[in-house]
Amino acid sequence: MSNRPSIGQPISRLEGQMKVTGSAKYSGEYNTPGLLYGYVVNSTIVRGEIVSINTVDARALPGVIEIFTHDNRPSLAWFNMQYADMDAPPGSPFRPLHDNEIKYYGQPIALVVAETFELARFAASLVTVEYEEETFSTDIHVNLGKARAPKAGLATALKPPPPKPKGDFEEAYANSPVQASGEFFHGTEHHNPLELFTTTTIYEGEGKLTIYDKTQGTVNCQLYVGNVFGLHFKDVRVISPYVGGAFGAGLRPQYQLFMSVMAALELKRNVRVTLDRSQMFTFGYRPPTIQTTQFGANTDGTVTALNHEAFGQTSHFEDYTEVVVNWANMLYPAQNTLFKYNMVPLDVFSPLDMRAPGGSTGVHAIESTMDDLSYKLKIDPLQLRLINYSVDDVSMDRPYSSKELRQCYLQGAEKFGWSNRNPEPRSMRKGNKLVGYGMATGIWEAMTVPARAEAIITKEGKLLVSSAVTDIGTGTLTVMTQIAADELGLKMDDVTFSYGDSKMPFAPIQGGSFTVSTIGSAIKAAGKALRKKLFKKAADIDNSPFKNVAIEDVDFDNGNIILKQNPSVSLSFQEIVAANKGKQIRTINFSVPNVLKLKKYSRAAHSAAFVEVEVDEELGIVNVTRAVTAVAAGNIINPKTARSQILGGMIWGISKALREETITDHHFGKYMNTNLGEYHIPVHADIHELDVIFVDEKDEIVNELGSKGIGEIGLVAMPPAIANAIFHATGKRINQFPIHFDSLL
Structure with missing residues (x-):
C-alpha cells in the first residue's frame, strides 16, 4: 500500500467547487x-x-x-x-x-x-x-383504540420488532424504590x-x-x-x-x-x-408518535425495570413501522423489560424514513426518563449512565463488536465542562436568563449490506472506480475516492470515482448510515481483486522481476508494483497495461457481509451530547448557546466530512426539539403550514457554539474498513439533551416536541 494513505485525512469535498459555482447539475x-x-x-x-x-x-x-x-x-x-x-x-x-x-x-x-x-x-x-x-380521521390521539401491532412476519432485518419481555416487569417496577415515568409526543415532521x-x-x-x-x-x-x-x-x-x-x-x-x-x-x-x-x-414524513415509559431503579441507581410503549401513525394501505422501543435495553442492562410498538392506521399517506427514523423518536423518551430518574435519585445524570453502563447488548444477549460509549461520556463531559453544573434545577443564571445543562446518550445501529463496484486501471495507469450509489450531500464522492486510492496505493488525483447512474454496478439506496461501510466494502473488494489481477499480469510479462515472487512480497505505491526488499525493482501500472496489449485491466466485485460472523455481535455507533441552554425567564424563549457531541463510530474515513455530518445532525436536533412541526387541522385533514415561511427550521442566528469529538474506536468485526455510519448518530442524542437542559434551567419537564415558549411561561 501507499505510504501516503488518504483514509483518515480531512479532505475537502471534491465536488465542492462545482456546487458553490453552480456548475453541478441537478435533476x-x-x-x-x-x-x-x-x-x-x-x-x-x-x-x-x-x-x-x-x-x-x-x-x-x-x-x-x-x-x-x-x-x-x-x-x-x-x-x-x-x-x-x-x-x-x-x-x-x-x-x-x-x-x-x-x-x-x-x-x-x-x-x-x-x-x-x-x-x-x-x-x-x-x-x-x-x-x-x-x-375521515387523521388524528392519532383520538384513534388509539384502532391501534394494532405489526402483523407477524412483516418485520425486516432493518426494522426488527421489539425484543421479547424479560423477567417480570410489573413486579419489578412496583417494587422499585425509585420510579420515573412519562408520556411523550412529537407531531409530524417533513x-x-x-x-x-x-x-x-x-x-x-x-x-x-x-x-x-x-x-x-x-x-x-x-x-x-x-x-x-x-x-x-x-x-x-x-x-x-x-x-x-x-x-x-x-x-x-x-x-x-x-x-x-x-x-x-x-x-x-x-x-x-x-x-x-x-x-x-403530500408524501412521506416522520410520523406523529405517542410514547409512554416506566423505569424503576434501586436507590444506588441500578435500573432494574424498563417499560417503553409507542403508538406510531401509518396509512390504511401500508404498514409503516419504526424501531422506536428497542433501544433502552441496548443501552441499559435491566433484567425486567416490557416493550411494545403499535401502529394507528389513519386517512393519511404512508410515513417515510426521516433521518434517524425511530431512533430520534425513541431515544427522546428513554433519555428524558433517565434524566427524570437521576433527579429523583439525586444522582448526577452522567453518573447514572455510568452506573448502568454495559459492555454487552443484554437485549440480544450478545457482545457489541466495539463500544467506546464510556469514553464519549468522559471526553464529552470534560470538553463541555459538565463538572461546573450546579445540580439544583433553576439554580444557574446569566442576567435575566435561566441557564441549564443537559446531557443524553445516542445510539444507532451500524449496518453493512450487499453492493457491487467496478475498478479499472487505464492505459495511463489511472484508476477508475464506479458504483450506482448516489451522493446526497454527505461527501460520498470524496470518501469513496479516498478508499479507492488507498486500495491501489495511488494519489487521489489519479483516481476517478463515478457514481449516481443506474447503469453502473448495483448499489442499494443511500440511507440508514450504511453507505460508507457498504459501498466502501465493495470498493475494497474490487481493489483487492484488481491488485491480484495486476500482479498476475505483471508476473506473466516476459523476463518479469516478479516471476517467482508472492503478492505479499510487493507494495502498490504511486502507480507502481514495488518489491518490498528491493524498492529499485518495480513495474508501473502503465507498463503492465501496455504488456496487456494496451487493454484496460478491470474487475467487478460483489461485497456481501459475513452474516454468520456478524449475527454473533450487536453493532452500533454511540454518542453523548452535552447541551447548554439559556431560557428567558419572562418570555420563555429558549436558546441553545453551546453543545458538544462525542461520537464513537469506528474508523473515521474523513474527519472533515464526518464532522460536518455530526454538526448537521446536531442542528437538526435543535430544530426537532425547538422548531420543527407540520401542523394538521384535523377538521379538514390537511397540513396548514406547507411552506418554509411557517414550517419553522433554525436559521444562522439560532446556531451558536457547536463542537464534535471523535473518540478512538477500533472495530475489526463490522466490516473490512472498521467503519460505522455517522449520518444519524449526530441527531439522536441532541433533542433529549436539550429537553433535559431546559428542565435543569427551569424545573419544568416538557415531553412534547417542539418545546414552545408558552409552555415555559
Whole structure:
C-alpha cells in the first residue's frame, strides 16, 4: 500500500467547487430541445371519490399538450411493491391515477403537460373536480383504540420488532424504590430538503428512457419504472449525481417520477415534472408518535425495570413501522423489560424514513426518563449512565463488536465542562436568563449490506472506480475516492470515482448510515481483486522481476508494483497495461457481509451530547448557546466530512426539539403550514457554539474498513439533551416536541 494513505485525512469535498459555482447539475437542470413541463393537480378532500374532472378550460389554452387523469392514463403494468421498491413497507403501494378513489388530502389526481412550466401551472388551476366526500380521521390521539401491532412476519432485518419481555416487569417496577415515568409526543415532521423533487425524462425512442431524478437510489427508481411501466430494466437509465438534500425523502420513488415517465412514454416527448414546496408535503414524513415509559431503579441507581410503549401513525394501505422501543435495553442492562410498538392506521399517506427514523423518536423518551430518574435519585445524570453502563447488548444477549460509549461520556463531559453544573434545577443564571445543562446518550445501529463496484486501471495507469450509489450531500464522492486510492496505493488525483447512474454496478439506496461501510466494502473488494489481477499480469510479462515472487512480497505505491526488499525493482501500472496489449485491466466485485460472523455481535455507533441552554425567564424563549457531541463510530474515513455530518445532525436536533412541526387541522385533514415561511427550521442566528469529538474506536468485526455510519448518530442524542437542559434551567419537564415558549411561561 501507499505510504501516503488518504483514509483518515480531512479532505475537502471534491465536488465542492462545482456546487458553490453552480456548475453541478441537478435533476431539474438538464435541458433539451422540445422539453415539455408537467404540473400536478392534487386532491382537496381527504377521503372519497372523484365524480368528475373538468379539463375543458385548461385544454383550451394554447400550448397545453395533454392532461392525464385516471380516466385517460395509459395502461400500466401495475406491480407488487415488494419487488419494485427497496424501501417499501408491507402492504399495497399507492398507485398515482389508478382509479377515482381518494385516500388522503393532497393526493395527485391529474397531470397537466404544457410547453412551459408557468403555463402548466396556470392550466392546472383551471382544472375543476367534483367529489363525493366520505368521513375521515387523521388524528392519532383520538384513534388509539384502532391501534394494532405489526402483523407477524412483516418485520425486516432493518426494522426488527421489539425484543421479547424479560423477567417480570410489573413486579419489578412496583417494587422499585425509585420510579420515573412519562408520556411523550412529537407531531409530524417533513423532510424539506432545499432541492425540489424533480424528474426530467428523456425519451430515447422505442421505449428507452434516460431519467434525471432527485433520488437516494438510482437502481431503486430503475426497478420501479421497469415494473410499473413494463419496460426492460436495460432500457431504463436513472441518473442522479447531485442531490440537494433528501434526509430520507428520496428513499422511495416519489410520484413526480411516475408522472414524468408516464407522460414521456405516452407523448413520446421529453417531459419534466417538478413538485413545488407545498406539494412536497403530500408524501412521506416522520410520523406523529405517542410514547409512554416506566423505569424503576434501586436507590444506588441500578435500573432494574424498563417499560417503553409507542403508538406510531401509518396509512390504511401500508404498514409503516419504526424501531422506536428497542433501544433502552441496548443501552441499559435491566433484567425486567416490557416493550411494545403499535401502529394507528389513519386517512393519511404512508410515513417515510426521516433521518434517524425511530431512533430520534425513541431515544427522546428513554433519555428524558433517565434524566427524570437521576433527579429523583439525586444522582448526577452522567453518573447514572455510568452506573448502568454495559459492555454487552443484554437485549440480544450478545457482545457489541466495539463500544467506546464510556469514553464519549468522559471526553464529552470534560470538553463541555459538565463538572461546573450546579445540580439544583433553576439554580444557574446569566442576567435575566435561566441557564441549564443537559446531557443524553445516542445510539444507532451500524449496518453493512450487499453492493457491487467496478475498478479499472487505464492505459495511463489511472484508476477508475464506479458504483450506482448516489451522493446526497454527505461527501460520498470524496470518501469513496479516498478508499479507492488507498486500495491501489495511488494519489487521489489519479483516481476517478463515478457514481449516481443506474447503469453502473448495483448499489442499494443511500440511507440508514450504511453507505460508507457498504459501498466502501465493495470498493475494497474490487481493489483487492484488481491488485491480484495486476500482479498476475505483471508476473506473466516476459523476463518479469516478479516471476517467482508472492503478492505479499510487493507494495502498490504511486502507480507502481514495488518489491518490498528491493524498492529499485518495480513495474508501473502503465507498463503492465501496455504488456496487456494496451487493454484496460478491470474487475467487478460483489461485497456481501459475513452474516454468520456478524449475527454473533450487536453493532452500533454511540454518542453523548452535552447541551447548554439559556431560557428567558419572562418570555420563555429558549436558546441553545453551546453543545458538544462525542461520537464513537469506528474508523473515521474523513474527519472533515464526518464532522460536518455530526454538526448537521446536531442542528437538526435543535430544530426537532425547538422548531420543527407540520401542523394538521384535523377538521379538514390537511397540513396548514406547507411552506418554509411557517414550517419553522433554525436559521444562522439560532446556531451558536457547536463542537464534535471523535473518540478512538477500533472495530475489526463490522466490516473490512472498521467503519460505522455517522449520518444519524449526530441527531439522536441532541433533542433529549436539550429537553433535559431546559428542565435543569427551569424545573419544568416538557415531553412534547417542539418545546414552545408558552409552555415555559
